Amino acid sequence: MSIDIKTDKIFAMVDANSFYCSCERVFNPALNGKPIVVLSNNDGCIVAINDEAKALGIPMGGPYFQLKETLKKNQVQVFSSNYTLYGDMSSRMMDILHLFAPKVEVYSIDEAFLDLTGSEQKKITQYAQEIRQTILRHTGLPTCIGIAPSKVLAKIANYNAKKNKIKTQGVTNLMDPDACDFVLKNFPVDKIWGVGYQSARKLYSHKINTAYELKQSDPEFIRKILTIVGSRIVQELRGLSCIELSNDQEERQQIISSRSFGKQVTLASEIKESLANHISSAAEKLRKQNLLCQRISIFLRTNPFKNTPQYQNSASMDLLSGTAVTSKLINCGFQLFEQIYKPGYEYKKCGITLSNFNKKENLQTDFFSKYDSFKEENLMRVIDSINKFHGRGTVKYAACGIDQFWKMLSQMKSPKYTTSWSELIEVC
DNA sequence: TCTGGGGTCCTAGGACCC
């Protein structure tokens, strides 16, 4: 495999500061200046902290139950994650970014790469400030921006802007090679985008400690120890762009739905209900993208943190022809479940993956196999439109259960301020 | 009691073919 290198590119990496915490604060000004944390699904661990909470030494990723007392003592505001709210705030932010650049890659819920190639270099920092101010004015979200000739460098620039918000005014521009080297010399390799724990260990063992030292390394040597992924990073650090902006239209390879249970679950019937729910929501996503899937897999596992008998397993099935019909997929999922379920264990998590996608119009059907009939497709369409209008889960399969005792906890969730009429903010 | 969920990309190795 060879590396395709481009010069003279300009990328901007825009990232919202403490995104989940900032979303909570937009609708609750009383939180200004106060420490905030947001918890993962199930209120399991801390997935977002703001600067005020960080200053108190609250660790990112720490389990909530261990930190509960510390949070209380320091009067930290705690929220369960409210993905409906964050998702909506995110799309507002991304809409604004599309006004500022012809090509935008939405990289995650709170980050995007912009292609600013061709812009006048002198004015680019000022342009970035304009982007920040517009986002703040229109959504209330504070952001930082990094500018550089490659994506890896733009991530580093963004990191620098965030670390030194006051000095940088939220924007770091590394288009100048000297300014860039200065930052790289003080940047540890393990913080580089694409260098994780394992790769960093290898680099340290070869006395490559900073981004600057990695930049100076021989790409072929790095390729030997870190594969092609590593040598690409070396080129990117040199300002030679070889990781393209990927466009939003690219299709997904797989759809995953999985979640921990709110409690330990042993009954097959309860796990099956949960699987049916995962399949329903994944199939809905599939239909939204007008795709059919030809492979489904499921997995179950016990709680690895608990000192009880452990078991985990997965199973998959190929479908002769693609489908997006929930009932068919639930049926397959249940067959797989029977293959791997063992009674007597306390299960903690299960999930499903749909993959091997096909565009509906490209489908090759097997002569003997059944494909989705118009009747089934219409049924799906009706169910989707009812659920879209009246809210998720208004109509669902009986297999999904009614009581759903296994459901996750989410005890400190803020209202869906922007997406539900009944939860709009009230001004007295 | 209580430790997230959803993705991508790359490589090694097995199965199969001539």
Added chain:
DNA sequence: TCTGGGGTCCTAGGACCC
């Protein structure tokens, strides 16, 4: 069944990201 090099395709698992 074995001999052997060379090739493709597929899958599982690792590493990484937010």
